[in-house]
Amino acid sequence: MLGSTVLDKLDFRDNFAMIGQRGLSHGTAIEQVEKGNSEVGTYGNIVTLFGCISVPMGQLLDLQKLYTAKPALPGSQIGETMSNCGVPKDCGKSAFAVHLYSGKGNEESPKICINGKYVFAKDLNDAGRGFNIAIVNPKTKSYSRIGRFDTYLQDSSNLEIFLEMLNEGDIILAVVNDDASRKLTETARRLFSDLGSAMIQNLKFRDSWIYIGQKGLDGFGETEQFCLEKVFVYLEFAGPNGKWPRVIDKRLCVSTKLKGTKIRPDPMSRKNEKRRKFCSKYDGYEDFCEGRIDEPLTPSPLTDGTMGNNPIFDIPIVVVPGLNQNTLRMQLETLLMQPGLRSNKVTVMYDEKFPEAGELAELFSFKTYKLTSSTKYSVQIQKALENIWILYSSAKHVIILEEEVIVSPDFLLFHSQLLPILEKDHTLVGTNSWNPNGFKGHSIANSLVTRSNFFPGYGFLLKRSYYEAFMQKNFEECCSKRSWNTWDIQAGYEVLVPDVSRVFRRPFDGLSQQANMLSEFLNRDRVTNIESKVTLKNTEILQRNAYIAYMKSRIKSATVLDIANSEDCLTGKGLGFYIPAKGGIYTIYFEQTSKHSHWILNQLCRCFGLFSVAGYNCPGLHENTLRFTQGGSEIILVGSNSIYYSLRGSSKAVHLI
Numbered sequence: 001m002l003g004s005t006v007l008d009k010l011d012f013r014d015n016f017a018m019i020g021q022r023g024l025s026h027g028t029a030i031e032q033v034e035k036g037n038s039e040v041g042t043y044g045n046i047v048t049l050f051g052c053i054s055v056p057m058g059q060l061l062d063l064q065k066l067y068t069a070k071p072a073l074p075g076s077q078i079g080e081t082m083s084n085c086g087v088p089k090d091c092g093k094s095a096f097a098v099h100l101y102s103g104k105g106n107e108e109s110p111k112i113c114i115n116g117k118y119v120f121a122k123d124l125n126d127a128g129r130g131f132n133i134a135i136v137n138p139k140t141k142s143y144s145r146i147g148r149f150d151t152y153l154q155d156s157s158n159l160e161i162f163l164e165m166l167n168e169g170d171i172i173l174a175v176v177n178d179d180a181s182r183k184l185t186e187t188a189r190r191l192f193s194d195l196g197s198a199m200i201q202n203l204k205f206r207d208s209w210i211y212i213g214q215k216g217l218d219g220f221g222e223t224e225q226f227c228l229e230k231v232f233v234y235l236e237f238a239g240p241n242g243k244w245p246r247v248i249d250k251r252l253c254v255s256t257k258l259k260g261t262k263i264r265p266d267p268m269s270r271k272n273e274k275r276r277k278f279c280s281k282y283d284g285y286e287d288f289c290e291g292r293i294d295e296p297l298t299p300s301p302l303t304d305g306t307m308g309n310n311p312i313f314d315i316p317i318v319v320v321p322g323l324n325q326n327t328l329r330m331q332l333e334t335l336l337m338q339p340g341l342r343s344n345k346v347t348v349m350y351d352e353k354f355p356e357a358g359e360l361a362e363l364f365s366f367k368t369y370k371l372t373s374s375t376k377y378s379v380q381i382q383k384a385l386e387n388i389w390i391l392y393s394s395a396k397h398v399i400i401l402e403e404e405v406i407v408s409p410d411f412l413l414f415h416s417q418l419l420p421i422l423e424k425d426h427t428l429v430g431t432n433s434w435n436p437n438g439f440k441g442h443s444i445a446n447s448l449v450t451r452s453n454f455f456p457g458y459g460f461l462l463k464r465s466y467y468e469a470f471m472q473k474n475f476e477e478c479c480s481k482r483s484w485n486t487w488d489i490q491a492g493y494e495v496l497v498p499d500v501s502r503v504f505r506r507p508f509d510g511l512s513q514q515a516n517m518l519s520e521f522l523n524r525d526r527v528t529n530i531e532s533k534v535t536l537k538n539t540e541i542l543q544r545n546a547y548i549a550y551m552k553s554r555i556k557s558a559t560v561l562d563i564a565n566s567e568d569c570l571t572g573k574g575l576g577f578y579i580p581a582k583g584g585i586y587t588i589y590f591e592q593t594s595k596h597s598h599w600i601l602n603q604l605c606r607c608f609g610l611f612s613v614a615g616y617n618c619p620g621l622h623e624n625t626l627r628f629t630q631g632g633s634e635i636i637l638v639g640s641n642s643i644y645y646s647l648r649g650s651s652k653a654v655h656l657i
Contacts, residue, residue: 003029079118091253105244129178302340312416322403433459457483
């Protein structure tokens with residue numbers, strides 16, 4: 001419509017210049033092209049046009065008549081009929097039924113149905129690639145013009161003229177099939193925007209787009225609104241490397257008078273190009289690289305105003321990934337969901353031989369740090385601890401998240417409530433997020449926290465003062481084992497442990513010499529907190545002296561269980577104990593030949609369904625005492641080397657057979 005004859009024939013690296021005029025007859029534009037060589041990639045010669053031109057440049061077509069013909073396509077036809085276009089309800093007098101179908105990639109044709117009649121479908125009115133558009137008269141509720149514009153192959157000047165010729169009140173139905181972005185100009189995008197589209201600016205290669213707007217609309221359409229009074233816009237992005245997007249298939253009632261919003265919908269849908277590039281490079285990320293590929297990765301806002309200045313948000317968080325990158329992705333996603341999280345406080349410290357982990361972390365706007373490669377994961381933990389104090393020289397604490405760990409919704413909130421206790425009690429190493437005895441049926445109180453000398457790792461907050469005093473120069477001796485084997489805590493020190501875990505450790509499914517232990521530890525049904533706001537109870541009694549006094553009070557008030565049949569437990573014949581009533585507190589005293597003798601305790605743990613594997617001790621002790629829940633009752637096992645053993649009085653203790 002500008003008078004050109006060669007514009008649609010331009011090839012790679014051709015040089016072209018043209019002087020034309022809208023409505024100019026075909027072949028009367030002043031134009032020149034110098035061909036490039038597409039095989040070797042050389043450019044065409046320079047093109048120069050100069051001189052005087054007359055205005056108008058020649059005979060101009062009457063565009064108004066050309067584009068108000070009814071219908072616009074010569075010989076356009078009505079296709080099959082479908083009652084109410086498949087909309088299950090009657091649309092009423094002030095609306096009409098519509099079916100919009102984008103088609104599946106380049107395999108299926110798009111469809112547009114208006115008031116029970118299809119005007120675009122396979123082999124109907126040239127339906128296909130690009131923009132398939134029908135204009136509806138709001139008074140008659142029937143189509144007045146239709147047109148297809150292949151803006152993949154041709155420039156969008158015809159589309160622009162078509163849109164500019166709309167009459168006030170005309171309703172436009174548009175469906176994009178295959179691709180329409182390749183030669184779509186900013187002018188055409190602006191025209192759609194003027195008609196109420198808030199998404200047309202985001203249309204890119206092979207994206208599907210369905211749109212309903214109206215000439216004279218006041219404002220923008222509300223994205224993904226399906227009610228009668230709203231403009232309908234729906235955009236489905238293509239996948240990485242041009243992978244076809246999901247099909248858009250919508251049946252709805254459209255009002256003859258659409259209403260828009262004065263403010264552009266926020267947030268606008270946009271492609272996450274950085275994430276798409278990552279997903280085109282790496283495999284195995286499931287929905288992260290499929291249906292949710294364009295979702296923004298931003299931290300959850302802080303909704304509790306009282307937490308605004310909480311020091312927990314200043315503590316650096318270190319993620320030390322293993323080999324499973326998809327689990328790392330889930331870990332980072334759950335971390336990002338922590339209300340108030342500061343992305344600049346999260347550092348993913350990864351093995352230099354696995355840069356994929358670093359690239360993944362950058363998608364979340366987290367910091368990254370390359371660690372020199374090692375075949376032992378415990379060495380990577382050691383390196384991470386050495387370097388984090390350098391990166392955050394003024395930090396008094398650090399949070400470590402190990403591999404295969406997913407955090408609970410209240411992970412940071414949990415640690416924030418215990419931080420004041422850590423500051424006051426020098427005998428505390430830190431706070432742990434994982435209860436080694438947190439099995440189903442034994443872990444029920446998500447507001448309960450206990451003390452323990454067992455340090456299981458996975459997800460924990462560590463004091464810098466303890467690290468520098470006892471770990472920094474003695475890491476090989478204290479902490480070179482994997483976390484499931486526990487780190488050796490200095491005598492007189494303990495950690496705080498939740499009754500209900502705040503991290504979920506993914507089940508073990510690999511090969512290991514410790515496979516039996518890992519299967520027992522990680523593959524049994526466990527309980528992890530799923531609530532976002534849990535207020536911890538009685539945190540003031542968690543300081544050492546207060547906790548000892550509290551435990552003495554609990555043990556004194558407890559009922560001592562009858563151990564007459566304890567031999568059944570020790571020999572594997574049964575539980576050997578009768579628990580009188582649910583909800584009570586019960587104690588069992590047992591003998592120890594030395595402070596670290598746990599044979600009887602290990603048998604008791606097996607009888608009560610706690611962790612029990614030959615060659616490993618039952619975890620979670622505090623002063624040679626184990627406290628847990630059994631069927632709604634609190635059970636306290638007290639060893640003869642415990643500071644609480646003297647409370648047994650004349651009660652008998654379980655002893656070796």
